[in-house]
Amino acid sequence: MFETSSGGLLGLRTELDGIPMSGRIASLKAHTIVDERWLSLEQALIITESYKEADRLRPDEAKVLRRARALDASLRKIGIDIAQGELIVGNRTKGVRDGVVFPEAGNEWLFREIDSLATRPQDPFSVRPEDKTRFLEEVYPYWKGKTLEDYIQVNVGALNKEIGKVAKINQTDHAQGHIMPDVKSWLDKGPAGLRAAALARLEGEGDPTKRDFLVAVALSLEGASAFILRYAELAEAILGGEAAESGTPAPGGATGLERRRGELCEIARICRALAVRPPETFHEALQSAWFLFVILQMESNASSFSPGRMDQYLFPYFEADLAAKRLTLASALELLECLYLSFNKIVYMRNSEGAKYFAGFPIGFNVTIGGSDAAGRDMSNGLTYLFLKAQEHLLLPQPNLTARLHRASPEDFVDGCARVIGLGSGMPQVVNDESIVPALQRVGVSHEDASNYGLVGCVELSTQGNNLGWSDAAMFNLSKALELALNGGLCLLSGKKMGLDLGNLGTYASYEELHAAYRAEVRSFVDRMIEACDFVDRAHAVMLPSPFLSSVIRDCVGKGIDVTAGGAVYNLSGIQAIQVANIADSLAALKLLVYDTKRVPAARLLEALRTDWEGEEKLRQIFIHHAPKYGNDIAWVDAIGSAEASYFASLLEGRVNARGGPYHMGLYTVSAHVPMGKNVGAGPDGRKAGSPLADGGVSPMYGRDQKGPTAVLKSVSALDFSKASNGTLLNMKFVPSFFTVDEDRRKFNLLLRGFVRSGIHHAQFNVVNREDLLDAQEHPERHRNLTIRVAGYTAYFTELAADLQDEIIERTAHGLS
Amino acid sequence: MNGIVFDIRRFSIHDGDGIRSSVYLKGCPLRCQWCQNPEGQDGRPTLWHFPSKCIECGDCVAACPRGALSSRDKAAAPKGPKPDAGGFIRIDRARCDECGACVEACPTASLGFVGRPMSVEEVLDEVLADAVFYDVSGGGLTLSGGDPVAQPDFSLALLRAAKAKGLTTAIESCLYLSTAKLLEFLPVTDLFLADLKAVDPVLHNKGTGFDNALILRNLWELADAGARMKVRLPLIPGHTATRENVEAVAAFVRSLRGDIELELLNFNPLARDKYRIAGLTYALDGVSTRFSEEEMRRFRSWAGLS
Numbered sequence A: 001m002f003e004t005s006s007g008g009l010l011g012l013r014t015e016l017d018g019i020p021m022s023g024r025i026a027s028l029k030a031h032t033i034v035d036e037r038w039l040s041l042e043q044a045l046i047i048t049e050s051y052k053e054a055d056r057l058r059p060d061e062a063k064v065l066r067r068a069r070a071l072d073a074s075l076r077k078i079g080i081d082i083a084q085g086e087l088i089v090g091n092r093t094k095g096v097r098d099g100v101v102f103p104e105a106g107n108e109w110l111f112r113e114i115d116s117l118a119t120r121p122q123d124p125f126s127v128r129p130e131d132k133t134r135f136l137e138e139v140y141p142y143w144k145g146k147t148l149e150d151y152i153q154v155n156v157g158a159l160n161k162e163i164g165k166v167a168k169i170n171q172t173d174h175a176q177g178h179i180m181p182d183v184k185s186w187l188d189k190g191p192a193g194l195r196a197a198a199l200a201r202l203e204g205e206g207d208p209t210k211r212d213f214l215v216a217v218a219l220s221l222e223g224a225s226a227f228i229l230r231y232a233e234l235a236e237a238i239l240g241g242e243a244a245e246s247g248t249p250a251p252g253g254a255t256g257l258e259r260r261r262g263e264l265c266e267i268a269r270i271c272r273a274l275a276v277r278p279p280e281t282f283h284e285a286l287q288s289a290w291f292l293f294v295i296l297q298m299e300s301n302a303s304s305f306s307p308g309r310m311d312q313y314l315f316p317y318f319e320a321d322l323a324a325k326r327l328t329l330a331s332a333l334e335l336l337e338c339l340y341l342s343f344n345k346i347v348y349m350r351n352s353e354g355a356k357y358f359a360g361f362p363i364g365f366n367v368t369i370g371g372s373d374a375a376g377r378d379m380s381n382g383l384t385y386l387f388l389k390a391q392e393h394l395l396l397p398q399p400n401l402t403a404r405l406h407r408a409s410p411e412d413f414v415d416g417c418a419r420v421i422g423l424g425s426g427m428p429q430v431v432n433d434e435s436i437v438p439a440l441q442r443v444g445v446s447h448e449d450a451s452n453y454g455l456v457g458c459v460e461l462s463t464q465g466n467n468l469g470w471s472d473a474a475m476f477n478l479s480k481a482l483e484l485a486l487n488g489g490l491c492l493l494s495g496k497k498m499g500l501d502l503g504n505l506g507t508y509a510s511y512e513e514l515h516a517a518y519r520a521e522v523r524s525f526v527d528r529m530i531e532a533c534d535f536v537d538r539a540h541a542v543m544l545p546s547p548f549l550s551s552v553i554r555d556c557v558g559k560g561i562d563v564t565a566g567g568a569v570y571n572l573s574g575i576q577a578i579q580v581a582n583i584a585d586s587l588a589a590l591k592l593l594v595y596d597t598k599r600v601p602a603a604r605l606l607e608a609l610r611t612d613w614e615g616e617e618k619l620r621q622i623f624i625h626h627a628p629k630y631g632n633d634i635a636w637v638d639a640i641g642s643a644e645a646s647y648f649a650s651l652l653e654g655r656v657n658a659r660g661g662p663y664h665m666g667l668y669t670v671s672a673h674v675p676m677g678k679n680v681g682a683g684p685d686g687r688k689a690g691s692p693l694a695d696g697g698v699s700p701m702y703g704r705d706q707k708g709p710t711a712v713l714k715s716v717s718a719l720d721f722s723k724a725s726n727g728t729l730l731n732m733k734f735v736p737s738f739f740t741v742d743e744d745r746r747k748f749n750l751l752l753r754g755f756v757r758s759g760i761h762h763a764q765f766n767v768v769n770r771e772d773l774l775d776a777q778e779h780p781e782r783h784r785n786l787t788i789r790v791a792g793y794t795a796y797f798t799e800l801a802a803d804l805q806d807e808i809i810e811r812t813a814h815g816l817s
Numbered sequence B: 001m002n003g004i005v006f007d008i009r010r011f012s013i014h015d016g017d018g019i020r021s022s023v024y025l026k027g028c029p030l031r032c033q034w035c036q037n038p039e040g041q042d043g044r045p046t047l048w049h050f051p052s053k054c055i056e057c058g059d060c061v062a063a064c065p066r067g068a069l070s071s072r073d074k075a076a077a078p079k080g081p082k083p084d085a086g087g088f089i090r091i092d093r094a095r096c097d098e099c100g101a102c103v104e105a106c107p108t109a110s111l112g113f114v115g116r117p118m119s120v121e122e123v124l125d126e127v128l129a130d131a132v133f134y135d136v137s138g139g140g141l142t143l144s145g146g147d148p149v150a151q152p153d154f155s156l157a158l159l160r161a162a163k164a165k166g167l168t169t170a171i172e173s174c175l176y177l178s179t180a181k182l183l184e185f186l187p188v189t190d191l192f193l194a195d196l197k198a199v200d201p202v203l204h205n206k207g208t209g210f211d212n213a214l215i216l217r218n219l220w221e222l223a224d225a226g227a228r229m230k231v232r233l234p235l236i237p238g239h240t241a242t243r244e245n246v247e248a249v250a251a252f253v254r255s256l257r258g259d260i261e262l263e264l265l266n267f268n269p270l271a272r273d274k275y276r277i278a279g280l281t282y283a284l285d286g287v288s289t290r291f292s293e294e295e296m297r298r299f300r301s302w303a304g305l306s
């Protein structure tokens, strides 16, 4: 009803404008955002028990079946809870925002760090003494030598270490995640229907590997149904007085209690139903979708199982309920906000190094709204605006909300996005159908699937429900490769030999010679990196087959092949090239100052780089101010960045990963520009040794772009985005007046239109002023709710480590006049 | 044809329709005591020191062949930004012949020329860098300054060339030039953003150094000719920001033509630092704050604006 008549949509927007956040949501929000997070060992103990039993009873059973049994046991045994006022139930632990120990993936980091976990600077977790003891005595010893991490360490640990400063291989001690399940088929069939389909597929299958896989799929889905049913039973137990809800009861006395009893009855009814049949109403569909994501987390404990285009696949339920008057806009919004809160109940506990790279434990519930269909028609609908409204109300880090824009995006939608962006949560981030759809087609995705793309995790591009994109396979530090080329293959920081010795800055006779040496360095690392990535990919298939996930990724059941082994329709691997700005700035400065104008002798610069500009501050300033920088729309500098990114992409082209799909390039770092910068010595762009690289992915170096946002967009658009099909990240920052003053916001909307026309995949906008941030550093307690876009996701500012806070404060603020 | 340009600012969003680029031209016929861009008043390129980045190395002093630069005594004044004392470097304009040696020598780009000669094509080239944004927004080129009427022929040539490229055009001006010349702007200017400081000639003269008869007449002529225009009144404490003046300007604008909008611009105290750096005296040195929302509402009500 709402998507067809514009009058209806206008009416909906006006009505939505008048809906305040309900008291229920406000109190649930306080319950969700607890200050202290705990390590949770419960599932680790269940999994360990399940494996020990399998050792005794079924020692020869296939890994996929072991994993299915361990999941099934977890789903049946893990402690569960319903909180006061909750309408959408379900979590993977009884506590909120617990850090789950997941022994199958790897325990070495926790063994090393368990004592510092509570006090580490980034993303600390408290540890109960008994959990520490049981981890050290029961979990860690059993798993020693049996984990994914161990398997990878034994086989390619040395290789990963050897190339690690240039090419950092990811997913070596945890499951892969970064995938968008086929939520629509989960909603259409439910766990029971999917199980029936797997069993039907098993009929007549002779291949024992495939049989094991299909049996495991069915087993995991049985566990799923059982898990959902347990929530019905818990709700009933609460109603019967045998159990209690957590949290504080809402005020309202006897009427409040009566209302809550009604809600619990409804929760019990819905969960009973969802255990055996697909959802029929909007409330049921939201609940069903949430169970899917909880169970995916319980199977894999990984970052980024992303819901994708929720405003599309949930719309039929929403529309039908509104038409049948089963639902009002206010009640639909409240339910959706309950789901938003649920997204914040799960965090992902990384090791201390990982927490630096992905600070603020992003869990990557990326929801994509708006956008066009395969024929280019706009697909935004009434529900799309509810997603924006819920974001406006809650301003929490999850979901990671993404808005798809295209040439024909309605002004209402663009302006709605701008208003919400202006609230400062950094969301929605915007992505560009016009550039992304063709880029995905370039790596073999059909037009129809490409048109249905959504974002995974932070900014990774994926099709919905049929793609293991492996989007975070590795991060490649181009600046480090340049450093090695400038210094005869020796690391500037440690003096160790890491790369090829092709000469050094003092011996290259021309810029061309230097440039060729740089590329040779890159090439030699790419070859070894691919070898490592291939192994890690295969290791996941051996060690962490994922039958439940496979049940919601198209073609896995059809082919009888697990998703980790190549069962999906699309099997990509993404490698990030890091960082365009630093490479463009460095090569441009070398070319201009050392070779073209010969203002600075090569030997003097090399010495300055070796000593981190010791006694050469004036020289450093010359390299900063007398050579033009990426981000200012200077064609020849931008062309260098573009050429090097494209060169990197060309090195990946034609390579086939372990699942038979292509490698391709991404240009984003999330927050990894800080730790990756620590690995790089002084650079010809004027960078000091160990300081952060440019942030985001394709953003200019902070403070170096001085011509305003259109110039930044122009510089960035010089990159060949058709080759960055794994995703890109551009950070921009605006002061609040851009969004609060109507006339200014209209200009911002026009800038978004310009962004679409520029063919850039992605941009995100922070809205902050410096004083806020400085005050938040001083008085974190006053700013607990201050969320900030780090890069690709939103985290609590006060939860970020001090150096990342500093760096955010330093970033250029556009729009300051 | 060459003109003297001292800045081209992209994504200029308060000077006309859509996303625009503002081209700042050197020179201004008036001498407003509160001028926001004192570096733009003088028609020629001039050397300026920007102390915020200066690392006080003294290389510029050594590089100058004419002894036109001197540095503050480091011992007497410890390092750090000293807005009261101006920048680290002093420029003796009588000696400087704008050779540029110091600009080249300064490692931090803390010395630079305000104003450089540019051809119409060069300016247009830079402006067209944002063509895609003008295209999606109906934006284009705004001439500002200084005041574009100080270089009328260059301004006209630039506007004509921009129109030929399909850009919308605007000028920001005090309209202090001969009426005949002003009317030449009509066919190539889509929007006139006219600054009017005061209706009372004495008040105008006191603040700007010039009489306003020509300005008022030009506003009439433009209105009569049907130009699309907007009048802007900068609210300067102790000068233009009085009830009488606001009411008089509003009445004058209403009498021009029914559809001409009046905009009140809040005082911007940030210009002060520019004067100090340049060693110039600033008439409004003691005034450091903008008008509050409340005060702005009062001004608007005096002007009969909602």
Ligand code: SF4
Residues within 6 Å of the ligand: B047, B063, B064, B065, B066, B067, B068, B069, B095, B096, B097, B098, B099, B100, B101, B102, B103
């Ligand atoms: S421009 Fe030339 S003359 Fe003027 S101060 Fe600089 S170096 Fe001296």
Ligand code: SF4
Residues within 6 Å of the ligand: B049, B053, B054, B055, B056, B057, B058, B059, B060, B061, B088, B089, B105, B106, B107, B108, B109, B110, B111
């Ligand atoms: S203006 Fe430049 S050259 Fe002169 S002292 Fe400052 S930094 Fe050094």
